[in-house]
Amino acid sequence: MQWESLPLxxxxxxxxxxxxxxxxxxxxxxxxxxxxxxxxxxxxxxITRQAEYWAPLLSHSPWSP
Structure with a gap:
């Protein structure tokens, strides 16, 4: 198998x-x-609140179904 390098x-x-x-x-x-x-x-x-939330990038292409 040969993987192709893509911009993403x-x-x-x-x-x-x-x-x-x-x-x-x-x-x-x-x-x-x-x-x-x-x-x-x-x-x-x-009262006001200020917060910043982040989540890691999660792959949308799992190896198996």
């Missing part, structure tokens, strides 16, 4: 996280629906 072979958790962070910094992403006043809700809140 270099994708990893680290490269995805770096690429996602870069995309957020550019502000060129797709914006979802804009309903309500989120800024006013945050200002009116007595």
């Amino acid at each position: 072979n270099s994708v990893s958790t680290d490269t995805l996280r770096r690429d996602y962070a870069a995309a957020l910094d550019t502000g060129d992403g797709v914006e979802g629906p804009n309903e309500g006043d989120a800024e006013a809700a945050f200002e009116a809140a007595s």
Whole structure:
């Protein structure tokens, strides 16, 4: 068996996280629906929380069914 090297072979958790962070910094992403006043809700809140969640890259191609 001979494996072919493909461009996505270099994708990893680290490269995805770096690429996602870069995309957020550019502000060129797709914006979802804009309903309500989120800024006013945050200002009116007595407590706010901020968190960042990440999960590792999981393969979508298992060896067996």
